[in-house]
Amino acid sequence: MSEATLEVEGLRKHFPVRGGVxxxxxxxxxxxxxxxxxGLVGESGSGKSTVGNCVLRLLEPTAGTIRLKGTDxxxxxxxxxxxxxxEMHMVFQDPYSSLNPRMTNGAIVAEPLQIHGLGDGRNGLxxxxxxxxxxxxxxxxxxxxxxxxxxxxxxQRVGLARALSVRPxxxxxxxxxxxxxxxxxxxxxxxxxxxxxxxxxxxLFITHDLSIVEYFCDRVAVMYLGRIVETGTREQIxxxxxxxxTQSLLSAAAVPDPSVQRSRSRxxxxxxxxxxxxxxxxxxxxxxxxxAHESLPKSEExxxxxxxxxxxxxxxxxxLGRRGREVPRVADPASAGSVPDA
Amino acid sequence: xxxxxxxxxxxRFDTDDGAVQAVDGVSLELEQKQVLAxxxxxxxxxxxxxxxxxxxxxxxxxVTGAASFDGRDLLAADESELRAIRxxxxxxxxxEPMTSLNPALTVQKQIGEVLRRHLDMSGxxxxxxxxxxxxxxxxxxxxxxxxxxxxxxSGGMRQRVMIAMALACDPxxxxxxxxxxxxxxxxxxxxxxxxxxxxERLGTAIVLITHNLGVVADIAxxxxxxxxxxxxxxxxxHELxxxxxxxxTVGLLAAIxxxxxxxxxxxxxxxxxxxxSLPEPPPRCTFAPRCPRADERSRSEQPPLRxxxxxxxxxxxxxxxxxxxxxxxx
Numbered sequence: 001m002s003e004a005t006l007e008v009e010g011l012r013k014h015f016p017v018r019g020g021v022x023x024x025x026x027x028x029x030x031x032x033x034x035x036x037x038x039g040l041v042g043e044s045g046s047g048k049s050t051v052g053n054c055v056l057r058l059l060e061p062t063a064g065t066i067r068l069k070g071t072d073x074x075x076x077x078x079x080x081x082x083x084x085x086x087e088m089h090m091v092f093q094d095p096y097s098s099l100n101p102r103m104t105n106g107a108i109v110a111e112p113l114q115i116h117g118l119g120d121g122r123n124g125l126x127x128x129x130x131x132x133x134x135x136x137x138x139x140x141x142x143x144x145x146x147x148x149x150x151x152x153x154x155x156q157r158v159g160l161a162r163a164l165s166v167r168p169x170x171x172x173x174x175x176x177x178x179x180x181x182x183x184x185x186x187x188x189x190x191x192x193x194x195x196x197x198x199x200x201x202x203x204l205f206i207t208h209d210l211s212i213v214e215y216f217c218d219r220v221a222v223m224y225l226g227r228i229v230e231t232g233t234r235e236q237i238x239x240x241x242x243x244x245x246t247q248s249l250l251s252a253a254a255v256p257d258p259s260v261q262r263s264r265s266r267x268x269x270x271x272x273x274x275x276x277x278x279x280x281x282x283x284x285x286x287x288x289x290x291x292a293h294e295s296l297p298k299s300e301e302x303x304x305x306x307x308x309x310x311x312x313x314x315x316x317x318x319x320l321g322r323r324g325r326e327v328p329r330v331a332d333p334a335s336a337g338s339v340p341d342a
Numbered sequence: 343x344x345x346x347x348x349x350x351x352x353x354r355f356d357t358d359d360g361a362v363q364a365v366d367g368v369s370l371e372l373e374q375k376q377v378l379a380x381x382x383x384x385x386x387x388x389x390x391x392x393x394x395x396x397x398x399x400x401x402x403x404x405v406t407g408a409a410s411f412d413g414r415d416l417l418a419a420d421e422s423e424l425r426a427i428r429x430x431x432x433x434x435x436x437x438e439p440m441t442s443l444n445p446a447l448t449v450q451k452q453i454g455e456v457l458r459r460h461l462d463m464s465g466x467x468x469x470x471x472x473x474x475x476x477x478x479x480x481x482x483x484x485x486x487x488x489x490x491x492x493x494x495x496s497g498g499m500r501q502r503v504m505i506a507m508a509l510a511c512d513p514x515x516x517x518x519x520x521x522x523x524x525x526x527x528x529x530x531x532x533x534x535x536x537x538x539x540x541x542e543r544l545g546t547a548i549v550l551i552t553h554n555l556g557v558v559a560d561i562a563x564x565x566x567x568x569x570x571x572x573x574x575x576x577x578x579x580h581e582l583x584x585x586x587x588x589x590x591t592v593g594l595l596a597a598i599x600x601x602x603x604x605x606x607x608x609x610x611x612x613x614x615x616x617x618x619s620l621p622e623p624p625p626r627c628t629f630a631p632r633c634p635r636a637d638e639r640s641r642s643e644q645p646p647l648r649x650x651x652x653x654x655x656x657x658x659x660x661x662x663x664x665x666x667x668x669x670x671x672x
Contacts (some may be wrong), residue, residue: 043526044497056420064590151616179381181553186597208526211556215599215610238426238601252531254556254600258579261559267537269528272496 001307003070005169005202006032007090011064013050020277024050026226027064029306032170037196037203039217039234041210041249046223048206052172055204056090057081058249069169089163093175095155098280099147106143109133109161116166132161137191146218153184157191164195164308174206188218189308210253214238222246225276228306232314240317242309242327244289267330283319290330343413344371345547346395346432346515351407352623353387353394364390366571366623367407372515375541377548379562379579381555383594385617387571388551392517396428412514430460433508437520440500443492449476449503450488456510475506479536498529505536512544519551534560555598559583567591570618570628573647577654585652586659589635596665614671628660634670635660 005089013025025047032038051325053059055066058071065074069085075234076084087114092098099108109254110129136157142163147155156176163171173192177185193216196203205217213220214234222243228242241247248267263287269288274280286292286299298319306315309326321327353365365387374379380388394405395416409416411432419427422515436442444452453475454468463471469488476484479502492500501521514624518537524528538561540546550562558565565582567575567590574589586592596611598632615632630636639659647657 024668043528113469153616182555183383183594183597183611183613186599188615189599190612192611207597210527211599214601215608234601248528252528253532253555254530254560256528256559256583256595258559258562258583261556266379266535268532272498 003035004031004067005069006030006204007065007067008051008055009065009067010061011051011054013047013054013059014062017277021079022276023226023279024276025054025061028223028226028228029064030221030231032202032204034202035168035196035200036219036225037205037217039213040206040219040223041208041213041220041234042223043249043273045225045276047226048223049144049174051223052090052174052204052206056088063271065215080152086112086166087168088170088172089166089168090174091156091159091163094179095152095159096147096179097159099155101286103146103148104143105138105145105150105158106133108158109143109165111113112162112166114301118166122265128165129161131339132165135164135195136161137187149182152180153187156180156188160188160191160195161304164199164201167199168201171201172206173203173207174239176205177212178207178209192216210250210291212340222249225274225279227284227317229285229318230314230316231306235311236310236314240310240326242314242321243285243318244291244320244327244330245285246316247330248290283317291320291328294328345374346370346372346409346411346549347411348391348395349407351391351394351405351409353390353399354404354406356402356404363620364403364571365394365638366620368568368571368573370566370573372547374514374551375545377537377541377550377561377563379550379552379558379565380568381552381558381565382568383553383617385570385619386568388568389519391568392434392519392549392551395517396434397424398434409619412640426460429456429508429513430511431513432510432515432517433513435501435504435508435516435518435521437523440492440497442504444501445492446492448458448489449563452492452503452609453507453510458506460511471508471510475510476503478509479503479506480532481506490625496529497525498532501525501529501533502536505533505540509540509544511547515547515549516540517549517551520553522557523552523554530557537561553593555583560635563643569595570620571623572657573630574629574657575655576647582649583653584656585651585663587654587656587663588629589633589660590629590667591668592663611666629658634666635662 009029011025011028015022015024018076028051040048054061065072068084104127109132113119133140138157177188217234219233220237221228224245230246240249248269251267271288274287280287282300282302283304292299304317304319306317309316309321318327348370351365351368355362355364368391382388393399395409438482450472454473457463459469473484476487481487481502522533532543562579565579566573569590575591586595591609592614599610611634625644626642627640630640644660645657647655648657650661
């Protein structure tokens with residue numbers, strides 16, 4: 001097996017707050033192979049963005065290791081990290097606040113090239129920036145304009161041109177299209193897909209949107225309250241979701257087809273996400289899990305480990321699943337009766 | 343007669359940067375117990391349409407056309423008539439439950455205010471009715487929530503409180519503007535179930551304003567698609583998804599990411615160009631500059647809405663379900 005572009009092991013991130021400690025990330029391990037797109041999925045408060053920020057060292061991890069192309073970068077000083085910064089770049093959710101409003105679009109894209117000394121002189125730099133604009137489908141004349149003169153989709157293209165300017169091995173994309181209208185979102189996803197085919201970078205794609213994950217990602221990791229509860233290939237996760245949380249997440253996503261949507265049964269979760277300051281003992285999902293009673297008292301006492309239930313690398317952290325025994329399907333009698341005629 | 347009957351509604355804003363025609367000649371009919379979805383992307387005029395009905399727009403807006411609710415003329419109603427209708431017979435649920443609830447009021451005060459104002463209830467009556475309403479919208483242990491403030495509630499709970507407040511006076515119409523957009527998908531599913539339940543149990547008609555076609559597929563009976571201030575298509579929900587006719591609707595449906603098949607990702611339909619902001623209603627199809635089917639006629643004449651399939655209306659000279667030509671660009 002070739003060396004992974006990114007390897008995260010046992011990552012923890014705790015934030016001290018008044019009245020306790022927020023356990024934002026509680027032991028996350030994942031890897032992204034060369035040229036692979038891994039989707040990190042979860043709802044608000046799951047810790048998915050914190051994982052991304054720790055990998056980028058925008059946040060200092062509390063524990064765990066992060067290796068970028070084999071180099072442990074967990075505790076590298078800023079200076080030692082600098083040459084490696086070139087290897088990973090990010091695209092953020094909000095194209096309105098993630099570009100410096102006082103810089104021209106051209107200067108925004110040129111900045112990483114200058115920092116890493118890749119400009120090849122003023123003319124070389126100009127040429128490269130114009131190429132990058134062209135590559136992300138922007139008219140190179142927009143180099144001389146400012147971000148506020150662009151639409152949301154155009155700004156996200158500037159963000160992508162900037163991120164890819166130094167040819168990183170790893171792109172971390174944190175909800176890159178969720179602020180955009182669906183038709184604009186389509187063009188950015190097409191672009192990302194083309195660029196990824198062309199440049200072959202690895203990508204950690206952080207999102208709450210399952211349809212995008214199914215469309216774009218090779219492998220998927222599902223997070224709940226700071227932990228990965230399930231991970232597998234796209235086919236494994238979407239065809240045979242194991243963890244009751246993954247099952248409910250997939251069943252809750254609305255499909256844009258009324259006949260299909262109205263004939264599906266939906267698992268509606270009870271209650272709210274527990275506080276990450278005082279997470280439940282044992283399995284963090286047990287307070288909302290429709291199957292929790294089946295694994296008492298274990299679910300209250302023991303944190304379930306990620307285990308391969310199907311023998312093909314599909315890992316799930318649930319007491320009800322083990323090698324050779326899949327997690328039962330969550331049936332939802334409540335919703336079966338309330339679905340209107342399709 | 344329809345419960346809510348809007349015809350030829352137009353809204354124009356006079357801003358410092360000139361005039362903007364936000365809504366141009368939109369007609370809608372909402373029947374009892376119906377869920378009517380108004381769909382479109384940012385700037386299509388869907389929210390402005392809804393807000394103009396209760397005259398919730400700033401003074402810079404000029405509203406023309408006609409809107410009658412239960413036989414009464416909404417656009418001619420005076421302030422006191424409007425106050426009697428707003429929140430009592432037609433109520434609103436907004437996207438951001440955090441900014442549309444008063445942060446300084448407890449749940450009880452928040453909902454109690456509506457009850458006392460519109461229904462003249464005493465404090466005790468209002469309290470009991472509030473508990474009933476919280477129970478109705480699926481808030482567990484409702485009595486315990488009465489003294490809580492919005493910041494103590496989760497996003498889903500806040501939206502449930504908003505809906506409870508909107509339902510307080512048993513309105514005939516609920517206008518929900520992106521009610522699930524700020525919520526996580528598992529919470530969204532619960533809110534959609536709640537809206538469905540409200541319609542079934544209380545018979546409330548719902549105008550659902552959204553950009554999310556999955557939400558529309560889930561709950562709407564009838565769908566209106568808006569583009570640049572105009573209604574471009576309207577049909578029953580199954581008909582619209584199965585046989586979209588307007589090239590904009592066809593493009594929008596093909597833009598939604600679906601599963602990759604085999605090794606390759608399918609390309610998503612892009613709709614090149616941007617939604618125009620129009621100072622004047624142009625005498626042409628507003629989608630023509632972005633449309634693969636546009637011709638001289640689309641560029642010089644406004645296509646009228648016409649019935650192209652049974653009860654399926656489209657404002658396009660070249661309606662049809664065929665997908666966009668591959669790789670088409672403006």
